Amino acid sequence: MHETHVSLEGLKRYFSKDAFAELCGIEIIEAGPGSARVRLAVDGRHLNSLGMVHGGVLFTLADMAFAVAAHSRGKSAVAINTAISFMKAGRTEMLFAEAREVSRNRRLATYTVQVTDSLGDALILFQGTVYIRAESIHDTPE
Amino acid sequence: MHETHVSLEGLKRYFSKDAFAELCGIEIIEAGPGSARVRLAVDGRHLNSLGMVHGGVLFTLADMAFAVAAHSRGKSAVAINTAISFMKAGRTEMLFAEAREVSRNRRLATYTVQVTDSLGDALILFQGTVYIRAESIHDTPE
Amino acid sequence: MHETHVSLEGLKRYFSKDAFAELCGIEIIEAGPGSARVRLAVDGRHLNSLGMVHGGVLFTLADMAFAVAAHSRGKSAVAINTAISFMKAGRTEMLFAEAREVSRNRRLATYTVQVTDSLGDALILFQGTVYIRAESIHDTPE
Amino acid sequence: MHETHVSLEGLKRYFSKDAFAELCGIEIIEAGPGSARVRLAVDGRHLNSLGMVHGGVLFTLADMAFAVAAHSRGKSAVAINTAISFMKAGRTEMLFAEAREVSRNRRLATYTVQVTDSLGDALILFQGTVYIRAESIHDTPE
Numbered sequence: 001m002h003e004t005h006v007s008l009e010g011l012k013r014y015f016s017k018d019a020f021a022e023l024c025g026i027e028i029i030e031a032g033p034g035s036a037r038v039r040l041a042v043d044g045r046h047l048n049s050l051g052m053v054h055g056g057v058l059f060t061l062a063d064m065a066f067a068v069a070a071h072s073r074g075k076s077a078v079a080i081n082t083a084i085s086f087m088k089a090g091r092t093e094m095l096f097a098e099a100r101e102v103s104r105n106r107r108l109a110t111y112t113v114q115v116t117d118s119l120g121d122a123l124i125l126f127q128g129t130v131y132i133r134a135e136s137i138h139d140t141p142e
Numbered sequence: 143m144h145e146t147h148v149s150l151e152g153l154k155r156y157f158s159k160d161a162f163a164e165l166c167g168i169e170i171i172e173a174g175p176g177s178a179r180v181r182l183a184v185d186g187r188h189l190n191s192l193g194m195v196h197g198g199v200l201f202t203l204a205d206m207a208f209a210v211a212a213h214s215r216g217k218s219a220v221a222i223n224t225a226i227s228f229m230k231a232g233r234t235e236m237l238f239a240e241a242r243e244v245s246r247n248r249r250l251a252t253y254t255v256q257v258t259d260s261l262g263d264a265l266i267l268f269q270g271t272v273y274i275r276a277e278s279i280h281d282t283p284e
Numbered sequence: 285m286h287e288t289h290v291s292l293e294g295l296k297r298y299f300s301k302d303a304f305a306e307l308c309g310i311e312i313i314e315a316g317p318g319s320a321r322v323r324l325a326v327d328g329r330h331l332n333s334l335g336m337v338h339g340g341v342l343f344t345l346a347d348m349a350f351a352v353a354a355h356s357r358g359k360s361a362v363a364i365n366t367a368i369s370f371m372k373a374g375r376t377e378m379l380f381a382e383a384r385e386v387s388r389n390r391r392l393a394t395y396t397v398q399v400t401d402s403l404g405d406a407l408i409l410f411q412g413t414v415y416i417r418a419e420s421i422h423d424t425p426e
Numbered sequence: 427m428h429e430t431h432v433s434l435e436g437l438k439r440y441f442s443k444d445a446f447a448e449l450c451g452i453e454i455i456e457a458g459p460g461s462a463r464v465r466l467a468v469d470g471r472h473l474n475s476l477g478m479v480h481g482g483v484l485f486t487l488a489d490m491a492f493a494v495a496a497h498s499r500g501k502s503a504v505a506i507n508t509a510i511s512f513m514k515a516g517r518t519e520m521l522f523a524e525a526r527e528v529s530r531n532r533r534l535a536t537y538t539v540q541v542t543d544s545l546g547d548a549l550i551l552f553q554g555t556v557y558i559r560a561e562s563i564h565d566t567p568e
Contacts (some may be wrong), residue, residue: 015191018191019190019196020199023165023187047160048162048163049157050218054160054163054205055209056201056205059197059202059205060198078228081226081228081413083226083509084223085507085553085554086220086222086223102511102540102551110551112551114528122528125553127551129511222506222507223369225509227412229386244371244406245371245406245409252369267411269369273534303471304482330445330446332446333442334502334504338447339493339505341446343486344481344486347481347482362476362515365509366512368508370505370506373504
């Protein structure tokens with residue numbers, strides 16, 4: 001299957017319109033065909049009532065890596081389902097999420113994402129599937 | 143099992159320390175033993191690059207109902223896992239999440255959460271399990 | 285949406301070709317548009333090394349209710365994903381699984397399934413999504 | 427953490443009491459600290475009404491690798507939750523499941539499992555968490 005591969009710059013431009021990722025402060029740092037790496041500098045706004053990084057922040061970080069990887073082949077895609085195991089509380093200042101494609105056909109693609117802290121410990125393990133839409137992400141006006 | 147039931151006011155006070163829920167703008171509106179209902183008034187900050195409510199917002203809204211329901215019996219708890227099916231894109235101005243307890247023993251409790259829009263349509267179906275900690279939420283200094 | 289609703293007899297005939305469900309001993313007992321109820325009489329073949337009903341049996345029972353409900357509208361469908369929370373060990377002689385449709389569009393449908401024992405206690409909570417195929421199940425030669 | 431590592435022979439002996447795994451015909455072929463590999467020779471009993479390997483068989487195969495890996499450190503454990511993405515239908519004669527530990531603490535451990543066919547293609551991606559019990563699997567009378 002010959003699908004276009006979108007450059008890191010193209011993906012950054014596309015996701016620059018993602019208001020919630022911007023509110024959270026998530027940055028895309030790497031992307032390749034079917035893969036992506038994003039990061040977040042944790043501050044007080046990201047914490048829950050126990051003083052740990054909020055589950056919603058960990059989800060959003062993983063979801064961003066998932067979305068960038070899913071869009072890296074040039075087609076728009078929407079999440080169908082995600083599953084998360086929470087393994088360690090987030091307490092460090094920098095968090096990373098890395099997504100990897102496990103399978104992709106014409107309509108569905110599945111990714112696994114791991115969120116790690118700056119000690120390299122895994123905080124969450126995430127897997128999710130997207131439905132691939134007809135639209136190309138290049139069609140989007142800048 | 144006789145566990146203390148925390149009042150809606152007590153749960154609101156406890157979760158008032160949740161900085162990320164506050165950043166998102168999530169409000170607790172109902173809580174009972176093992177159940178909770180929360181809501182969110184959607185604005186531009188909550189959207190993704192397609193102009194739909196971001197998956198991270200839908201997760202965080204469901205997660206808040208899950209957390210409030212899990213804490214309603216007076217014990218602190220942390221999420222172990224969650225699974226989500228995304229069924230409809232969020233486009234309305236008000237979203238609701240409602241959590242219901244399916245089982246609870248001394249260490250583990252499982253909840254189901256549905257996020258609906260103001261048309262009453264289901265946007266996401268969520269299920270998750272928490273590990274119940276020894277600490278009572280009443281011990282937390284105000 | 286006007287989709288054909290398949291009768292309980294039609295669904296039983298279709299699933300009579302399911303060799304693994306037959307090996308396990310699962311029986312379809314009710315079906316309606318988007319819903320299904322199946323049961324299993326537990327015997328020694330269904331147990332794991334701890335003497336409890338095997339997780340694979342609980343999954344297969346839930347999956348059968350899921351599949352029957354997903355096929356009840358007359359279209360063939362394949363599972364994309366499932367998530368399970370295991371809440372109580374299975375120790376009674378009769379187990380039931382009941383599936384309920386949460387959403388359905390042209391391509392995707394999501395179901396929730398609960399497996400209960402003869403005491404009425406919930407053993408597992410299951411949610412899953414199918415991809416709806418073009419084929420009608422009526423096309424299948426008997 | 428110094429936990430006993432159980433030998434492949436010890437794990438095979440322990441799981442030889444798993445009646446449902448035996449009914450299905452699953453064989454343990456490798457095990458190490460936190461990892462396991464199992465296989466299944468597919469025959470007509472494993473198929474669903476579409477003639478593909480039944481989802482319940484794929485689950486049970488993955489679950490077996492998960493269970494063996496979770497028991498490899500010498501403690502009995504029970505599944506709390508599992509999530510599966512179904513990526514390709516099973517049609518070949520030999521299937522394999524391989525489990526890998528992602529995290530483990532005193533009470534909880536999380537594994538990822540991939541089921542592949544004899545072409546090396548991934549059929550399902552599975553992740554799951556166990557609750558670790560007090561009992562050692564060595565305590566079990568042979």
